[in-house]
Amino acid sequence: xxxxxxxxxxxVKRVQQGDTxxxxxxxxxxxxxxxxxxxxxxxxxxxxxxxxxxVFLSAFKSIQQFRGDAIFSTWLYRIAFNQASTxxxxxxxxxxxxVPLEGMxxxxxxxxxxxxxxxxxxxxxxxxVQQALDSLHKDDAAIILLRDLHDLPYEEVAxxxxxxxxxxxxRLHRARRALKELLAPHFSLTRKAS
Amino acid sequence: xxxxxxxxxxSNLLGQPLDGERSTTLREHLAACxxxxxxxxxxxxxxxxxxxxxxxxxxxxxxxxxxxxxxEELRRPSFWQRWLMPVRFKVPLxxxxxxxxxxxxxxxxxxxxxxNRPSTPSTAEKAVPRNGDKEAARSELALGNQSPDVxxxxxxxxxxxxxxxxxxxxxxxxxAGKTENRLAETEKxxxxxxxxxxxxxxxxxxxxxxxxxxxxxxxxxxxxERFFSTSEPIPDYELVVRQRPAQRIEQATPGExxxxxxxxxxxxxxxxxxxxxxxxxxxxxxxxxxxLVAHVILESEIPVxxxxxxxxxxxxxxxxxxxxxxxSAEK
Numbered sequence: 182x183x184x185x186x187x188x189x190x191x192x193v194k195r196v197q198q199g200d201t202x203x204x205x206x207x208x209x210x211x212x213x214x215x216x217x218x219x220x221x222x223x224x225x226x227x228x229x230x231x232x233x234x235x236v237f238l239s240a241f242k243s244i245q246q247f248r249g250d251a252i253f254s255t256w257l258y259r260i261a262f263n264q265a266s267t268x269x270x271x272x273x274x275x276x277x278x279x280v281p282l283e284g285m286x287x288x289x290x291x292x293x294x295x296x297x298x299x300x301x302x303x304x305x306x307x308x309x310v311q312q313a314l315d316s317l318h319k320d321d322a323a324i325i326l327l328r329d330l331h332d333l334p335y336e337e338v339a340x341x342x343x344x345x346x347x348x349x350x351x352r353l354h355r356a357r358r359a360l361k362e363l364l365a366p367h368f369s370l371t372r373k374a375s
Numbered sequence: 376x377x378x379x380x381x382x383x384x385x386s387n388l389l390g391q392p393l394d395g396e397r398s399t400t401l402r403e404h405l406a407a408c409x410x411x412x413x414x415x416x417x418x419x420x421x422x423x424x425x426x427x428x429x430x431x432x433x434x435x436x437x438x439x440x441x442x443x444x445x446x447e448e449l450r451r452p453s454f455w456q457r458w459l460m461p462v463r464f465k466v467p468l469x470x471x472x473x474x475x476x477x478x479x480x481x482x483x484x485x486x487x488x489x490x491n492r493p494s495t496p497s498t499a500e501k502a503v504p505r506n507g508d509k510e511a512a513r514s515e516l517a518l519g520n521q522s523p524d525v526x527x528x529x530x531x532x533x534x535x536x537x538x539x540x541x542x543x544x545x546x547x548x549x550x551a552g553k554t555e556n557r558l559a560e561t562e563k564x565x566x567x568x569x570x571x572x573x574x575x576x577x578x579x580x581x582x583x584x585x586x587x588x589x590x591x592x593x594x595x596x597x598x599x600e601r602f603f604s605t606s607e608p609i610p611d612y613e614l615v616v617r618q619r620p621a622q623r624i625e626q627a628t629p630g631e632x633x634x635x636x637x638x639x640x641x642x643x644x645x646x647x648x649x650x651x652x653x654x655x656x657x658x659x660x661x662x663x664x665x666x667l668v669a670h671v672i673l674e675s676e677i678p679v680x681x682x683x684x685x686x687x688x689x690x691x692x693x694x695x696x697x698x699x700x701x702x703s704a705e706k
Contacts, residue, residue, distance in 0.1 A: 212433050212438060226434075
């Protein structure tokens with residue numbers, strides 16, 4: 182599609198002028214990152230799919246309010262974080278969340294298929310990390326995911342969470358320490374798996 | 376640099392190469408402090424674990440579903456459209472509004488009807504069309520039909536109506552000539568009574584005592600009927616009044632003289648003597664007289680028929696009053 186070559190800002194401008202096809206470009210471009218952020222915050226694949234759909238619909242409805250102060254992905258992540266936080270609370274995921282590892286595309290799946298034991302260990306390690314993230318406060322989990330999984334700069338993380346830069350740094354440190362406490366007993370296992 | 380400061384800086388520098396002047400200081404502290412070294416290793420491990428989480432593919436068809444939902448949303452009416460125009464609210468609302476309008480119409484009609492109803496309804500009022508029905512009045516005059524209500528009138532009224540309906544032979548000729556003139560006068564003076572079958576009807580707002588030109592524009596607070604009679608019915612009261620000098624009117628036209636007044640020739644150029652007939656509710660006679668005296672000088676009052684009848688009988692019907700208007704004594 183010819184429209185694929187245009188930037189997010191141009192796509193947003195066209196959508197604001199009524200071009201819904203341009204919004205499809207944005208959805209295609211950001212669906213994976215948005216879905217993964219939501220999925221890691223919720224820990225439930227189906228719920229994450231539903232919430233991601235709601236995130237894009239919500240973005241479309243309020244796109245007229247997007248003034249371009251931040252980049253589109255930052256604005257979209259902010260919507261995703263808010264939607265996922267609401268859903269996480271309503272679902273009370275702490276009691277019944279699970280990670281469907283079957284079918285998940287894990288690193289080294291293609292070449293490590295000859296070593297089923299290693300694959301199982303990797304899956305178990307990821308499950309531990311996900312459970313630890315689920316146990317964290319949503320703000321702590323979000324800041325770790327945005328910084329360490331999505332590798333976003335501190336400034337963007339602060340914008341998404343709507344907090345000052347200094348607060349973002351101190352909160353990230355606090356969140357990492359909390360995650361370390363949860364994962365410390367399994368470090369030997371994770372090291373072995375990696 | 377203490378351990379706490381080092382820990383925070385190390386957290387901020389995770390994932391970044393430790394180089395530069397600040398990193399040198401950190402490396403020196405880590406080399407000297409086994410606790411911070413262990414902490415740094417643990418945080419690095421955590422970061423590595425999170426960064427190593429697999430990137431999951433979104434469900435197939437997510438984009439299609441989003442776009443389908445989006446198009447559905449665009450077709451769907453907005454919140455305000457849904458709120459203002461739902462059929463389940465609109466239909467009952469319209470039905471309720473229709474019923475309310477109907478009830479209100481009936482109420483207003485009845486209220487208006489009560490307001491228009493005179494305090495003492497008379498047979499003549501029922502029988503004769505009002506000011507707005509000039510055409511009906513004209514038709515009835517032309518055909519000489521008697522309204523069915525006239526048959527329900529009291530004997531006295533029936534006698535009056537009969538006299539009006541079937542005048543004597545000279546009167547018939549006189550009446551025929553007067554009909555058009557009466558209608559013309561009615562249209563000219565809206566407040567004046569409308570002739571119909573020789574009887575006129577007045578409503579509220581009527582300029583007392585029926586002719587504003589002669590007696591001023593006072594409004595009687597009760598129903599007065601003025602009627603025309605070419606024959607001589609028996610009046611209940613006969614009043615003789617004289618016009619005041621200040622209120623002397625202009626010379627009446629020949630048509631008016633012929634139709635409304637029976638002129639008594641008193642020599643060439645002498646002002647005519649007029650005879651006017653009224654119907655007044657029994658209990659309003661004194662008020663009528665008072666109003667009359669306000670405009671003219673009462674010369675005499677003769678109770679002709681009233682003294683021969685019982686008051687209870689008279690109270691059932693309006694009084695027939697003959698007023699003989701004499702010209703002003705002023706030369």
